[in-house]
Amino acid sequence: MKEKLLELQKNSYVPISSFPVSACVITKNKKEFFGVNVEDASTRAGTCAERSAIFNAITAGVKKGQFQEIHVMTSSKKIGMPCFVCRQMISELFEKDAKIYCYDKSGNSEVHTVEELCPYPFGEDDLK
Numbered sequence: 001m002k003e004k005l006l007e008l009q010k011n012s013y014v015p016i017s018s019f020p021v022s023a024c025v026i027t028k029n030k031k032e033f034f035g036v037n038v039e040d041a042s043t044r045a046g047t048c049a050e051r052s053a054i055f056n057a058i059t060a061g062v063k064k065g066q067f068q069e070i071h072v073m074t075s076s077k078k079i080g081m082p083c084f085v086c087r088q089m090i091s092e093l094f095e096k097d098a099k100i101y102c103y104d105k106s107g108n109s110e111v112h113t114v115e116e117l118c119p120y121p122f123g124e125d126d127l128k
Contacts, residue, residue, distance in 0.1 A: 001024060001071050001101070002073070002103060002107040002109075004024065004034075005022040005023070005024060005071060005072075005073035005103065006022070006073065006105070006107070008022035008024075008034055008036060009021070009022045009036065009073065009075055011036045012036040012037050012038070012049070013036070013037075013038045013039060013046075014037060014038075014039050015039060015041075016039045016040075016041070016043060017039060019037075019074070019075055019076070020036065020037065020074075020075045021036065021037040021048065021049040021050075021072065021073065021074050021075065021080065022034070022035070022036050022037075022049050022072075022073050023035045023036075023048075023049035023050045023052065023053040023070060023071060023072045023073070024053055024070070024071045025053040025054055025056075025057045025062075025067060025069075025070050026067075026068050026069050026070070026071070027057065027062050027066050027067055027068055028066050028067070028068045029066070030068075031057075031060075031062070033053050033054075033056040033057035033060065033062070034053055034056065035049045035050065035051070035052025035053030035054070035055070035056055036049050036052060037049045037052065038052065048082070048083060048085065048086050049072065050070060050072055050082050050083075050086040050089070050090065051085070051086055051089055053070065054067075054070075054089055054090070054093065064092070064093050065093075065095065067093050067094045067095075067098060068098060068099075069094075069098055069099040069100070069101065070082075070090060070094070070098075070099075070100050070101070071101040071103070072100070072101070072102050072103065073102075073103040073104075073105070073107075074103070074104060074105065075105050076104055076105060077104055077105065077106070078104055079102050079103060079104045079108060079109065079110050080102060080103075080104070081102055081112075081117065082100065082102075082117065087117055087118050088118075088121075088122065090114055090117075090118065091114055091118040091121040091122075091123065092121075092123055092124075094114045095114065096113065096114050096115040097113050097114070097115065098113065098114045099111055099112070099113060100112045100113070100114060100117055
């Protein structure tokens, strides 16, 4: 997975930050969906790699509860974590014990569960 994510970073569009990020969502039936971060000059209309991968999976028909894990690689020497917007999306679609694999550019990694990174999620029940 590390090699795929590193290669995928070449597809990021990051004219503002020069900070490529890549991600891969794996479903329970082992299908892989990839994403990269995409920026624009307004800095508000872009998207993160994690959500890009999730959106690709949803576009292909993957439903809530069918996600197994997500892998995220930054182009930094530091292991990067999903931003809070991505954590919100992950907490809504993945089960609490789903794994989030986070890598630095050298492939060093940490693994966390959704519950560890999102201990107090805001979800559907909060809208009632």
